[in-house]
Amino acid sequence: MKKILIVKLRSMGDVLLSSPVFQAVRSSFPKAWIAILTTSPVYEILKISGWVDHVFVYDWEKIKNQGFISRLLNDYQIIQDLKKFNFDLMIDLYGSRRSSHFLKKIGTGFRIGIELDHQKGAYDLEVPVQYRNKGSVLDMDRKVLELIGIEVNQSVTWKVPVQALSYADTFWKWAKFENESKVIAINPFASCMTKEWEIEHWVEVMNQLTKRNIPFFLTGAPFEKKKIQRLKNSIHYKVQSYTQTSLIGLMGLFKKAQLVISVDSGPRHLAAGIGTPTLTLFGPEEVNRWHPYAQDKHPVLIKELSCRPCGLSVCIVLKHKCMRSIYPEMVIQKVDAMLNSFST
DSSP, X not given: OOEEEEEEOSOHHHHHHTHHXXXXXXXXXXXXXXXXXXXXXXXXXXXXXXXXXXEEEOOHHHHTTSOXXXXXXXXXXXXXXXXXXXXXXXXXXXXXXXXXXXXXXXXOSEEEEEOOSSOTTOSSXXXXXXXXXXXXXXXXXXXXXXXXXXXXXXXXXXXXXXXXXXXXXXXXXXXXXXXXXXXEEEEOOOSSXXXXXXXXXXXXXXXXXXXXXXOEEEEOOGGGHHHHHHHHTTSSSOOOEEOOSOHHHHHHHHHHSSEEEEXXXXXXXXXXXXXXXXXXXXXXXXXXXXXXXXXXXXXEEOOOOTTOSOXXXXXXXXXXXXXXXXXXXXXXXXXXXXXXXXXX
């Protein structure tokens, strides 16, 4: 194979979970020119991963607000750009109407993916549709690569660039962390409200960490700045935060942190991907599907209810009971246990 295209038009967490796939394709075809079509902002760290040679960005957050004609023109331009490369192999991870349409219109190369309900025969080789949404996201990706005889490891570790570590050193000095070896990162918000925890609970956790003289900082996406500020306004002491667009800086911060506490969101996959222990507060999603990590290093706090996993982005009847049933003392107890295990 001379030229390979991987397509993963999904959210940040989904793309990060596919890291072992990118590494497996590179290992199987070390001399090939490999490109990926994916969403922002993950493209930034894929560029420096060493697994791909080029990243095409499909900025859905920007495109979705455009008119119908503008979206059609944008898709047409992407197709024309991809056509120029005459790919020998095209790998569609997860698969959707849009991604399969892109591959079909490109018109060259051998196509593999997961069979679609609405479009039979979209690929030259297909994983049967009954395997869709069975097992973890990585399990689905693994089945796609098995079509061409490629084995995928369970996990890989992202390389953290020097500039990321340098940024973290600067942030540590700016934040004046006294106990540098025990700094915790807290990522309190998610893409949908059913995955989020109550502000009051986060405040209690932060207060308990402060009493224990454990330094911490907050992280969030740029669109979460107002939520981060509301959280900071709820306490009487100063807390530093990182809400920039760049995932390079966030990589460095997570690498230097001893632990990342997070709800079920994309950044916690980044932390796990670079090898930093995580503690995840899990709500409506299925753990086996979205958490393919070792529980000793990446435990989850979860309240099992008859209604979960529901996967809903809005909970009308039970008012987010799965998240409300996780209490601050449960988080602090787990944090204490994890920190103690790190020091032994």
